[in-house]
Amino acid sequence: MALAENIRSPQLYLQSLSRWRPTEIAFWLATLLPFFVAANYLSLASQIAITALFALSLDLILGYAGVVSLGHAAFFGVGAYSAGLISKYGWGEPLTGLVMSGFIAGFVGYLTSFIIARFRHLARIMLTLGLGLLLAELANSAGWLTGGMDGLQGIHMWPLLSSFKFDLYGYTAYAYALAVLFLLFLGARRLIHSPFGLALRGIRENWTRMPAIGAESRSHIRTVYTIAAAMAGVSGALLAQTTETVSLDSLGFERSAEILVMLVLGGAGRLYGGLIGAIIFMVARDQFSGIQPQYWYFWIGVLLVVVVMFLPNGVLGGLSKLQARWSRR
Amino acid sequence: MLPPVAGVLFDGFAYGMLLFLLSVGQSVTLGMMNFINLAHCAFAMLGGYVAVILVNTLGWPFFAVLPVAFFAAAAASVVVERVFYRRLYRATDLDQVLLTIGITFISVAVAAYLFTTAQQPIQLPSYLRQSIEVLGLRLAVYRLILIALALVTTGLLVAALEYTRFGAQVRAAVDNERMARGLGIDVDRTFAITFALGSGLAGLGGALAIEIVGLDPSFAFTYLVYVLIVVSVGGLGSIRGSFAAAAVLGISDIAGKYYVPSLGAFLIYLVMISLLMWRPTGLFGRR
Amino acid sequence: MSAIALATRGLSKSFGSLAVARDIELELPVGARYALIGPNGAGKTTLINLMTGMLAPNAGRIFLGDEDITTFEPQDRVRRGLARTFQINTLFAGLNALEAVTLAVCERRGISGQFWKNIAVHGEAIDEAYAILARLKLGDACYQPTRELPYGRQRLLEIALALATKPRVLLLDEPAAGVPPEESGEIFEVVAGLSQDLTLLFIEHDMHVVFRFATHIIVLVGGSVFTEGSPKEIAADPGVREVYLGTRKHG
Numbered sequence: 001m002a003l004a005e006n007i008r009s010p011q012l013y014l015q016s017l018s019r020w021r022p023t024e025i026a027f028w029l030a031t032l033l034p035f036f037v038a039a040n041y042l043s044l045a046s047q048i049a050i051t052a053l054f055a056l057s058l059d060l061i062l063g064y065a066g067v068v069s070l071g072h073a074a075f076f077g078v079g080a081y082s083a084g085l086i087s088k089y090g091w092g093e094p095l096t097g098l099v100m101s102g103f104i105a106g107f108v109g110y111l112t113s114f115i116i117a118r119f120r121h122l123a124r125i126m127l128t129l130g131l132g133l134l135l136a137e138l139a140n141s142a143g144w145l146t147g148g149m150d151g152l153q154g155i156h157m158w159p160l161l162s163s164f165k166f167d168l169y170g171y172t173a174y175a176y177a178l179a180v181l182f183l184l185f186l187g188a189r190r191l192i193h194s195p196f197g198l199a200l201r202g203i204r205e206n207w208t209r210m211p212a213i214g215a216e217s218r219s220h221i222r223t224v225y226t227i228a229a230a231m232a233g234v235s236g237a238l239l240a241q242t243t244e245t246v247s248l249d250s251l252g253f254e255r256s257a258e259i260l261v262m263l264v265l266g267g268a269g270r271l272y273g274g275l276i277g278a279i280i281f282m283v284a285r286d287q288f289s290g291i292q293p294q295y296w297y298f299w300i301g302v303l304l305v306v307v308v309m310f311l312p313n314g315v316l317g318g319l320s321k322l323q324a325r326w327s328r329r
Numbered sequence: 330m331l332p333p334v335a336g337v338l339f340d341g342f343a344y345g346m347l348l349f350l351l352s353v354g355q356s357v358t359l360g361m362m363n364f365i366n367l368a369h370c371a372f373a374m375l376g377g378y379v380a381v382i383l384v385n386t387l388g389w390p391f392f393a394v395l396p397v398a399f400f401a402a403a404a405a406s407v408v409v410e411r412v413f414y415r416r417l418y419r420a421t422d423l424d425q426v427l428l429t430i431g432i433t434f435i436s437v438a439v440a441a442y443l444f445t446t447a448q449q450p451i452q453l454p455s456y457l458r459q460s461i462e463v464l465g466l467r468l469a470v471y472r473l474i475l476i477a478l479a480l481v482t483t484g485l486l487v488a489a490l491e492y493t494r495f496g497a498q499v500r501a502a503v504d505n506e507r508m509a510r511g512l513g514i515d516v517d518r519t520f521a522i523t524f525a526l527g528s529g530l531a532g533l534g535g536a537l538a539i540e541i542v543g544l545d546p547s548f549a550f551t552y553l554v555y556v557l558i559v560v561s562v563g564g565l566g567s568i569r570g571s572f573a574a575a576a577v578l579g580i581s582d583i584a585g586k587y588y589v590p591s592l593g594a595f596l597i598y599l600v601m602i603s604l605l606m607w608r609p610t611g612l613f614g615r616r
Numbered sequence: 617m618s619a620i621a622l623a624t625r626g627l628s629k630s631f632g633s634l635a636v637a638r639d640i641e642l643e644l645p646v647g648a649r650y651a652l653i654g655p656n657g658a659g660k661t662t663l664i665n666l667m668t669g670m671l672a673p674n675a676g677r678i679f680l681g682d683e684d685i686t687t688f689e690p691q692d693r694v695r696r697g698l699a700r701t702f703q704i705n706t707l708f709a710g711l712n713a714l715e716a717v718t719l720a721v722c723e724r725r726g727i728s729g730q731f732w733k734n735i736a737v738h739g740e741a742i743d744e745a746y747a748i749l750a751r752l753k754l755g756d757a758c759y760q761p762t763r764e765l766p767y768g769r770q771r772l773l774e775i776a777l778a779l780a781t782k783p784r785v786l787l788l789d790e791p792a793a794g795v796p797p798e799e800s801g802e803i804f805e806v807v808a809g810l811s812q813d814l815t816l817l818f819i820e821h822d823m824h825v826v827f828r829f830a831t832h833i834i835v836l837v838g839g840s841v842f843t844e845g846s847p848k849e850i851a852a853d854p855g856v857r858e859v860y861l862g863t864r865k866h867g
Binding site: 070115118122123125126129131133138141253257261294297300301302303305307309312 | 365
Binding site for chain 3: 010011012013014015018190191193194195196197198199201202205206208209210211212213214215216217219220223224227
């Protein structure tokens with residue numbers, strides 16, 4: 001097989017790591033299914049695509065750099081409110097609004113990254129929590145800007161690319177969300193297979209060794225945190241644009257906790273973990289939407305306990321273990 | 330005549346004492362094993378609901394209920410520690426966070442199922458609802474008792490740490506776990522006992538909290554944030570630190586609500602972030 | 617008169633009342649093969665931690681060549697050519713050897729911030745990493761995750777990671793620690809084969825190894841330099857023998 005070839009060329013080996021696998025191609029083809037098969041689920045599909053992008057952004061900092069964040073929804077919310085406000089105050093063009101919102105969220109991420117990169121362990125977790133709660137409080141108090149409890153009103157998006165109106169059925173919305181997700185996914189995939197991606201994994205694997213090989217770990221964390229914030233902001237902006245509403249729960253602790261659950265469910269540090277987790281979680285929530293909220297949280301709790309005790313690398317981790325056992329036969 | 334600020338200080342200090350009871354166990358166990366237990370306030374909530382059942386439904390006197398709340402929470406924590414926590418002492422921060430959040434979600438859901446999401450009032454004897462007048466200031470009897478209880482508890486804890494053999498083992502384990510093991514101290518057992526005690530105190534705090542801040546299933550998360558702030562600002566493993574941080578936090582929170590209500594919880598988060606950035610291991614912490 | 621590669625002047629460190637380094641004066645000339653020995657708890661690893669910046673001294677200065685690096689961050693010292701290995705394996709368990717050394721090479725070349733380029737594009741860096749691994753006889757195992765490597769090879773990988781930073785001064789903390797005697801020879805062959813321009817200071821307990829490879833020995837006891845000299849001088853010194861074997865211990 002290619003094994004002999006690998007031994008001759010380490011470069012080819014590293015290249016083979018970033019080759020597209022058939023399962024990946026199948027996955028992305030499958031994302032086109034909702035257009036043909038399940039047209040009445042298109043709005044759910046948009047929600048899933050948006051959430052998947054948000055989960056992917058968390059995977060970059062958590063799964064790859066090892067930064068546990070309990071406040072990542074802050075950037076989602078900043079992106080959502082930015083997109084909403086940009087539209088409300090006259091500029092309804094979706095793509096430029098999206099890019100601007102991403103920049104704003106990325107900028108906020110850049111500023112907070114200086115704080116986050118300086119600490120570790122409990123202090124860092126608390127800082128992410130505190131910063132997220134702080135932003136949520138700010139949004140709550142600044143009702144004149146955000147609409148407070150009532151949410152942001154008056155968002156109206158212009159047609160996408162000047163021709164595709166955001167229709168009631170959700171075709172445009174899903175196409176838009178899916179395209180943005182795929183594009184940013186490609187970017188994340190490239191990042192993971194870059195020298196920077198390797199450095200992030202080094203930080204996660206052994207924090208102590210990094211300075212000993214001359215690495216500036218804090219600078220790397222600042223960079224990835226900014227990128228992840230921008231990505232989360234884009235996903236928030238997508239939500240604002242496709243649903244034409246923004247509410248306070250886009251910034252809340254519940255949203256930060258949920259996205260963490262989804263990522264861990266799918267398996268962090270595996271690029272697709274957030275996407276898989278988002279799909280499973282959102283589909284389950286849609287199916288069980290009749291249930292009282294307290295039952296829902298009961299099962300989330302059980303899920304978390306089960307995942308930690310038995311499936312520490314999430315669904316994808318469990319699958320790859322099965323695959324390894326199968327191929328050893 | 331004392332100015333209104335004295336009233337704010339009194340209420341704030343009482344609130345701080347409540348936070349102290351809720352937090353001190355978390356601080357010591359975190360300092361000892363670095364185990365991040367986000368389910369800590371679920372035990373507090375358990376103590377609260379036990380108190381509610383005993384007082385409202387079974388008519389027990391309030392003071393008799395307090396030790397039961399303590400022991401119920403302590404017993405529950407022993408079970409949880411045996412079944413789950415024990416396996417995760419060497420696990421990553423993330424795994425500990427996730428497991429304990431999961432346990433909290435489960436307990437919140439169970440509480441909502443059993444008791445609904447409504448606020449639970451507690452039927453206190455009338456003398457506890459009164460105030461006495463000191464230097465022109467009306468001081469609530471309940472808050473005075475809360476402060477007294479907290480101070481007595483602090484005294485007992487500090488004395489136990491300084492003068493008992495168990496206390497010495499706790500101090501050794503917090504200071505340097507590996508060396509403590511090397512000296513033959515059964516750190517796991519020390520931790521299990523400390524954990525039970527800390528959770529018991531949280532349960533006591535939960536029972537006492539009903540009259541001050543109310544009780545509903547969201548208690549487990551709302552007060553978790555405050556507890557974590559007290560613990561991280563005060564310094565892991567430090568009773569002094571928890572006391573100081575809880576007092577500061579309690580007074581800031583009450584003062585903030587009194588003088589600048591529009592700021593809301595904003596002030597607390599800002600104070601925490603600033604303090605953590607200045608001293609990431611807490612005011613009295615090490616490492 | 618050979619140039620000094622690494623020097624410490626009056627280096628001291630205490631934790632409260634516990635002094636772990638007392639007024640240490642050291643000079644390593646370029647190309648030196650110095651050994652640092654001493655009983656357990658003498659402060660040998662502490663000294664390396666002070667030199668590399670993992671610990672901040674209470675007093676004293678550290679010089680790398682002519683440059684005062686006392687206030688430099690650890691990664692800056694590495695960039696200026698001071699590298700170390702750890703006594704306990706401090707490796708990237710989930711990365712394979714090729715990835716780990718390539719990471720170190722990329723960091724040195726300043727390209728690890730390039731998140732927009734596939735790593736396979738950097739052929740030179742990868743080849744350099746592979747060459748280091750091949751030199752340490754790790755080439756055939758370089759695709760296995762580090763945690764699956766046998767212990768002796770992990771110790772070699774420790775050295776490979778340090779070499780990838782192209783150091784001028786290399787501090788080895790018990791490079792053969794825990795390795796069975798049959799395999800430790802291999803590690804020291806590797807060390808012996810290192811360039812003569814490279815300045816080495818190694819902590820070691822095995823006196824055979826010390827006498828074979830070191831040109832100069834420094835004896836550390838209780839945080840201060842007890843004595844230093846050529847291997848013959850140290851072997852003959854009764855004070856050294858007593859420090860290691862003596863029943864009358866002090867401190």
